[in-house]
Amino acid sequence: MKKEAIISVKNLVAKYGEATVLSDVTVDIFPQEITVILGGSGCGKTTFIKNILRLYQPYSGSISIFGKEVTQMDEVEFDSILSRIGMLFQNGALLNSISVAENVSIPLEQHTDLPRTIIDKIIRVKLDLVNLGKAENLSPSELSGGMKKRAALARAIALDPDILVCDEPSAGLDPLTSAALDNLILKLKKLLKMTIIIVTHELASIHRIADRIIFLDQGKVLFTGTLKEAKKTKIPEVETFFRVGKFE
Amino acid sequence: MIIKNKTLILPQKLDKSNITGFLKEIALQKSEIVEEIDAGNLEMIDSAGVAFLDKLMEIFTAHSPQIINLNSELEQSYQTFSSLELPIQLKAKQGNIFILLGENFYAWLESSKQAFYLLADIFYWSFVGVFNKKGQRKGSVTQQGLLIGADALPIILLLSFILGLILALQSAAQLRQFGANIFVADLMAISMVTEMGPILTAIILAGRSGSAIASEIATMKVTEEIDALKMMAINPIRYVVVPKFHAITLVIPLLVTASTLIGIFGGLIIAVTYLDLSTVVFFNRVFEVLTLRDALIGIGKSYFFAWVIVIIGSYYGFNAEGGAEGVGKVTTQSVVASIFWVIILDALSSMIFYF
Numbered sequence: 053m054k055k056e057a058i059i060s061v062k063n064l065v066a067k068y069g070e071a072t073v074l075s076d077v078t079v080d081i082f083p084q085e086i087t088v089i090l091g092g093s094g095c096g097k098t099t100f101i102k103n104i105l106r107l108y109q110p111y112s113g114s115i116s117i118f119g120k121e122v123t124q125m126d127e128v129e130f131d132s133i134l135s136r137i138g139m140l141f142q143n144g145a146l147l148n149s150i151s152v153a154e155n156v157s158i159p160l161e162q163h164t165d166l167p168r169t170i171i172d173k174i175i176r177v178k179l180d181l182v183n184l185g186k187a188e189n190l191s192p193s194e195l196s197g198g199m200k201k202r203a204a205l206a207r208a209i210a211l212d213p214d215i216l217v218c219d220e221p222s223a224g225l226d227p228l229t230s231a232a233l234d235n236l237i238l239k240l241k242k243l244l245k246m247t248i249i250i251v252t253h254e255l256a257s258i259h260r261i262a263d264r265i266i267f268l269d270q271g272k273v274l275f276t277g278t279l280k281e282a283k284k285t286k287i288p289e290v291e292t293f294f295r296v297g298k299f300e
Numbered sequence: 301m302i303i304k305n306k307t308l309i310l311p312q313k314l315d316k317s318n319i320t321g322f323l324k325e326i327a328l329q330k331s332e333i334v335e336e337i338d339a340g341n342l343e344m345i346d347s348a349g350v351a352f353l354d355k356l357m358e359i360f361t362a363h364s365p366q367i368i369n370l371n372s373e374l375e376q377s378y379q380t381f382s383s384l385e386l387p388i389q390l391k392a393k394q395g396n397i398f399i400l401l402g403e404n405f406y407a408w409l410e411s412s413k414q415a416f417y418l419l420a421d422i423f424y425w426s427f428v429g430v431f432n433k434k435g436q437r438k439g440s441v442t443q444q445g446l447l448i449g450a451d452a453l454p455i456i457l458l459l460s461f462i463l464g465l466i467l468a469l470q471s472a473a474q475l476r477q478f479g480a481n482i483f484v485a486d487l488m489a490i491s492m493v494t495e496m497g498p499i500l501t502a503i504i505l506a507g508r509s510g511s512a513i514a515s516e517i518a519t520m521k522v523t524e525e526i527d528a529l530k531m532m533a534i535n536p537i538r539y540v541v542v543p544k545f546h547a548i549t550l551v552i553p554l555l556v557t558a559s560t561l562i563g564i565f566g567g568l569i570i571a572v573t574y575l576d577l578s579t580v581v582f583f584n585r586v587f588e589v590l591t592l593r594d595a596l597i598g599i600g601k602s603y604f605f606a607w608v609i610v611i612i613g614s615y616y617g618f619n620a621e622g623g624a625e626g627v628g629k630v631t632t633q634s635v636v637a638s639i640f641w642v643i644i645l646d647a648l649s650s651m652i653f654y655f
């Protein structure tokens with residue numbers, strides 16, 4: 053059985069000015085799966101994600117999300133696609149001038165017409181899910197690095213997005229919190245049928261949650277396939293990573 | 301929403317797209333008795349849908365309804381996203397007005413103390429820094445001098461010139477009535493040298509350089525650069541503030557002199573075109589009325605203005621908190637505070653020297 057891809061990237065080229073970061077990336081991401089993006093620091097994982105979400109305009113190539121080509125789509129239409137996608141940025145990217153709870157409430161206020169009482173309930177639940185129930189009224193500058201990450205995750209899942217993108221969600225978290233986060237991600241996938249894309253280097257976490265792996269190297273896709281296939285592959289870099297949990 | 305036999309029957313789907321409508325329907329049925337909520341038809345629910353169920357429980361709480369026929373998968377969603385078990389958050393409590401006043405006064409005392417320490421530190425390191433350049437950025441004084449001086453010069457010149465024109469023009473109308481034309485020279489000389497030159501320069505520097513100092517230090521503070529300097533055993537005051545302090549001390553007399561001269565020149569133009577004075581007569585009069593004491597007071601107080609600007613800028617910079625937001629906040633505060641203190645100092649010096 054061949055599944056229909058929810059995000060399909062073909063021949064993506066990404067540049068910053070003259071510097072080419074992704075030279076030719078073709079991958080599919082499938083619905084209701086957890087796809088892990090792997091690769092050494094600076095290989096272009098964040099760039100890949102940001103190009104898919106058009107936070108940087110792709111240099112060339114085609115990207116389709118929910119079956120629609122998005123690279124040339126107009127802003128208004130693309131906004132409606134973005135409203136179905138939650139993103140956890142590598143640095144959290146919480147808005148500093150407002151409280152944690154208000155950060156989580158922004159997407160709810162922006163994209164739904166839910167009444168305040170319901171929004172408040174959702175905020176409390178989402179913050180509790182990331183174990184930040186007590187931080188509601190704090191401002192982001194009063195949070196630790198790991199707490200910021202988790203608050204940002206609460207914001208990313210505020211709308212129960214169809215696609216959740218996490219850029220290194222567990223960096224800076226202790227192993228216990230990190231494992232709890234994995235459980236939360238598995239739950240979201242199961243209960244809300246989310247498609248989840250995660251950048252992470254934690255081998256333990258990859259074994260726990262990954263359905264599919266995309267391995268980036270030198271601007272290209274070195275390997276893509278299911279977790280099982282990844283563990284069996286003979287491609288040296290991928291093999292090394294799964295043996296020792298490090299990039300060469 | 302159908303309520304039949306004290307049972308509320310849920311639809312197939314409850315999610316963020318449809319619960320707002322359902323809530324409105326329910327609002328009209330508040331008085332009904334509901335003992336059971338039947339989820340038999342429910343196939344799909346998201347966290348907004350669960351929040352809706354929680355809300356139903358609250359609305360019909362009188363008969364503490366039970367949810368029935370919830371299949372096991374949805375049951376799990378319900379458990380995960382329900383807020384019923386969560387503790388209610390208490391809002392931060394507010395103090396009464398006396399507590400607030402007391403706290404404010406205390407905070408003010410504390411910050412005055414800190415500002416004073418900072419002042420002592422800056423003077424100490426500025427003095428040491430003249431003789432020992434270690435721990436200071438190379439070429440930073442020149443660079444800062446250019447930044448503070450050369451960049452501010454055009455705007456200072458322009459504004460002083462305009463101010464000179466205005467001053468002369470306003471007084472010329474009066475002086476002419478009494479045939480006291482020549483006194484415009486007295487007025488321009490004294491007011492530009494002792495008052496307008498220094499204060500105008502100081503206010504522009506407070507706006508340009510004071511805010512730049514505050515925001516630079518504040519940015520370094522919130523991005524942990526200040527901490528990094530400390531870890532490398534570099535005194536942040538010495539590294540960041542002292543070059544600015546030296547630079548502003550070097551350029552302020554030059555800027556004030558330039559401002560004063562161009563202001564008087566503005567007065568000269570009015571005197572020549574409107575009051576029929578000749579250039580020679582005007583300048584003879586200017587040098588007749590000006591004393592060395594006036595010039596020294598003008599330049600002397602401008603040093604204090606400059607130092608106040610640097611000290612206040614760095615004080616607010618070092619006290620920045622939070623992210624980018626904090627930087628913006630202290631920058632504004634520092635400009636307001638330094639203009640305030642410049643004017644207070646000016647008033648003090650007038651009292652001391654001319655009373």
Ligand SMILES: Nc1ncnc2c1ncn2[C@@H]1O[C@H](COP(=O)(O)OP(=O)(O)OP(=O)(O)O)[C@@H](O)[C@H]1O
Nearest residue numbers: 068071073091092093094095096097098099100142
């Ligand atoms: N805004 C930018 N302007 C110019 N070059 C950039 C920019 N952002 C990233 N780069 C470059 O693009 C390359 C890929 O960066 P990217 O942030 O995508 O890496 P990454 O795989 O996410 O790394 P990490 O695991 O460290 O987060 C790097 O070489 C980086 O120097």
Ligand SMILES: [Mg+2]
Nearest residue numbers: 097098142219
């Ligand atoms: Mg990255």
